[in-house]
Amino acid sequence: MARLGIHQDFLQDLIRLERPVQQKVVDTILKFEQTAHAGAHLEKLNNIRDERLKSIRIDRKYRGIVLVPDKGDQLTLLRVDTHDEAYAWAQNRRVSVNVATGHMEIRDEAIIDTTIEALTQVPTERVRPLFEHISDADLSRLGIDDQIRKFARMLTDAAMLEALEGRLPQIQYDVLFGLAAGMSPEEVWNDVVGSAAPERIDPEDLAAATRRMPDKVALVRGPDELMELFDKPFARWRVYLHPLQREAAFRSYSGAAQVTGGPGTGKTVAALHRARHLARGGGRVLLTTFTATLTRSLAESLRLLETDDEILSRIDVLTVDQVARRVVDGDSGKFALLRDDEEMEIWRRIIRRRDLDFGETFLREEWRQVVLSQQITTSDGYLSAHRIGRGRRLGPLQRAQIWRAIAEFDQELNDRNFRTFETVCVEAARLLTERDGNAYDHVIVDEAQDLHPVRWRVLRAAVAEGPDDLFIASDTHQRIYDNRVSLGSVGIHLAGRSTRLKINYRTTAEILAWSCAMLAADKIDDLDGQRVSLSGCRSEVHGARPELFGGSTKSAELAHLVETVQSWLDAGVQPEEIGIAARSGPLAQDAAAALTRANIPASHLTRDKDGAEGHVRATTMHRMKGLEFRCVAVIGVGGNQVPAAGSITPVEQDAPTHSNDLQRERCLLFVACTRARERLQVSWHGEPSPFLNLASG
Numbered sequence: 001m002a003r004l005g006i007h008q009d010f011l012q013d014l015i016r017l018e019r020p021v022q023q024k025v026v027d028t029i030l031k032f033e034q035t036a037h038a039g040a041h042l043e044k045l046n047n048i049r050d051e052r053l054k055s056i057r058i059d060r061k062y063r064g065i066v067l068v069p070d071k072g073d074q075l076t077l078l079r080v081d082t083h084d085e086a087y088a089w090a091q092n093r094r095v096s097v098n099v100a101t102g103h104m105e106i107r108d109e110a111i112i113d114t115t116i117e118a119l120t121q122v123p124t125e126r127v128r129p130l131f132e133h134i135s136d137a138d139l140s141r142l143g144i145d146d147q148i149r150k151f152a153r154m155l156t157d158a159a160m161l162e163a164l165e166g167r168l169p170q171i172q173y174d175v176l177f178g179l180a181a182g183m184s185p186e187e188v189w190n191d192v193v194g195s196a197a198p199e200r201i202d203p204e205d206l207a208a209a210t211r212r213m214p215d216k217v218a219l220v221r222g223p224d225e226l227m228e229l230f231d232k233p234f235a236r237w238r239v240y241l242h243p244l245q246r247e248a249a250f251r252s253y254s255g256a257a258q259v260t261g262g263p264g265t266g267k268t269v270a271a272l273h274r275a276r277h278l279a280r281g282g283g284r285v286l287l288t289t290f291t292a293t294l295t296r297s298l299a300e301s302l303r304l305l306e307t308d309d310e311i312l313s314r315i316d317v318l319t320v321d322q323v324a325r326r327v328v329d330g331d332s333g334k335f336a337l338l339r340d341d342e343e344m345e346i347w348r349r350i351i352r353r354r355d356l357d358f359g360e361t362f363l364r365e366e367w368r369q370v371v372l373s374q375q376i377t378t379s380d381g382y383l384s385a386h387r388i389g390r391g392r393r394l395g396p397l398q399r400a401q402i403w404r405a406i407a408e409f410d411q412e413l414n415d416r417n418f419r420t421f422e423t424v425c426v427e428a429a430r431l432l433t434e435r436d437g438n439a440y441d442h443v444i445v446d447e448a449q450d451l452h453p454v455r456w457r458v459l460r461a462a463v464a465e466g467p468d469d470l471f472i473a474s475d476t477h478q479r480i481y482d483n484r485v486s487l488g489s490v491g492i493h494l495a496g497r498s499t500r501l502k503i504n505y506r507t508t509a510e511i512l513a514w515s516c517a518m519l520a521a522d523k524i525d526d527l528d529g530q531r532v533s534l535s536g537c538r539s540e541v542h543g544a545r546p547e548l549f550g551g552s553t554k555s556a557e558l559a560h561l562v563e564t565v566q567s568w569l570d571a572g573v574q575p576e577e578i579g580i581a582a583r584s585g586p587l588a589q590d591a592a593a594a595l596t597r598a599n600i601p602a603s604h605l606t607r608d609k610d611g612a613e614g615h616v617r618a619t620t621m622h623r624m625k626g627l628e629f630r631c632v633a634v635i636g637v638g639g640n641q642v643p644a645a646g647s648i649t650p651v652e653q654d655a656p657t658h659s660n661d662l663q664r665e666r667c668l669l670f671v672a673c674t675r676a677r678e679r680l681q682v683s684w685h686g687e688p689s690p691f692l693n694l695a696s697g
């Protein structure tokens, strides 16, 4: 029986159609699938360049254009439009197989032919061809076919290429664009084409080409699923998975495995599919991450993916702290959990009592990052400990002083039955290790780059070492807290079981490139200690460049913000599709207040308060993690605010920590900027932040 696949680009068009037309498309697809002889519904088109394009009747007014490959029984719906528009579209198009990627691609052959014809008439003797330095062999290797090569050889500047954007096959356009921008063929291969095609490519075999791109063409499991896709267009990830996402999510691993990749490359999506896959296999699954806000959004997404309550009941979506708390609560009765400010007060008291020459933040971080991280329990252990990443050198006398302060802190917690999240985790890891039987069969960790070693130990102890035990999604370019870990040191060994995702589905190529440039000089390792870079992370969607604005005062900046938000609303963006990020909570609050004063509904998102429906959301850069918006304004990116002075260790006190702090602040700005799907505005008042590349906005 023939089946009809749906091309993603077509879905985007369909979302704009009226509801009754959408319903008729669904009915047509259903009818099509129920008929043994697919050809019964398809009509031949006249005056067509590509005979494999046929038409399907939706109703009196609308037609669909379907690709019918020469062999195979999967047809693909490429477009739905009014009768005349659909026919005009099909008449000019040709579908082909890209010989580098093996994917199906579509071009407006008519306009490319006309352009070549027009360029033939233009005398070019004195102008250098744009791709003079690139050989034919390189162009072919990068998947440029005869027609596009002929066109490319006539170009003398990049604007001529850009004029045909959307008309050339997308990958071939991106290849030429990269070369025109000065990238070498090798760089273009890595960045645009990606990994080599998995098998020998037959340029005539469209059926195989379609199968190779499940993230673009998908079979939908029935009319309900299709209708839901129209309702929730941003939930397309439930159906369209890239082959690498599919592999990461559904593969069986002999031990712990990880998925990495730049922002928006679908790591969370892979983690969600994996959670469902393992739960469907009967396992008890923990899906976890580091903040409650993130678990709320994971739980919501999971409910989009899986509706069967029985399967859902096998998946716990909890922060690591919640897991630890459950274990400890069940075992040791009531205790008081210290708030951050209460903990700092205890450290301050100890410093006063002992007349120490260290600040409370330094002592607390020494305790967290050296003592707890390395599970140090004796003064000798601390005297000989490596203090990697802590910078400031300490002599034996200072170490002895610090150790006594830490012992006093421990004592006070014990005497008063106080705990911090870290000590709860330490206890939970111990209890889980002592217990017979593990809490879970599989643990899946999202945003893993931000977990402290004590939390990793809880996770390690919650699942027995073995096949499919831990699945870790992370991007160390997005580390926004100070927690660094090498997985080996907490008993997690990946042994090369790692998948790197490269296609960004969230952000436009323009926003992504601008944001990635901010981290270009940073040296960043992954959780397994391997150097990683963002090169190769790309987006296939193009849009406006980020806008930059500097105001002379804070009120001028906020006034500009109000204007920008109003212009986005006027263009049809819904208020809840707009996010405002600031380095500090008070500035986010001021932004929400300025918008409200201008009669734009806005709320300030905090730890306990999600934004109201129908409101623009303003929050801190930290809280932006895990969110995404069509339009994002990152505000207050001034020299005095980003990096935040209070978060940077002075260079003269500790140079390595100073540069770690700067990197973390850059990553934070990077995270905020990469939450934008379509539009990004970055603004400041006074001097701009040194992190901003003002030339490239």
Ligand SMILES: Nc1ncnc2c1ncn2[C@@H]1O[C@H](COP(=O)(O)OP(=O)(O)OP(=O)(O)O)[C@@H](O)[C@H]1O
Binding pocket: 215, 234, 235, 236, 237, 240, 241, 242, 245, 261, 262, 263, 264, 265, 266, 267, 268, 269, 270, 475, 478, 504, 505, 506, 626, 628, 674
């Ligand atoms: N295969 C896909 N097809 C379409 N959209 C996708 C696909 N995979 C992911 N997306 C969409 O891309 C966006 C980013 O996905 P996701 O949050 O999983 O990325 P991420 O790598 O976890 O991002 P980050 O690291 O920035 O938090 C989401 O809107 C998601 O719906």
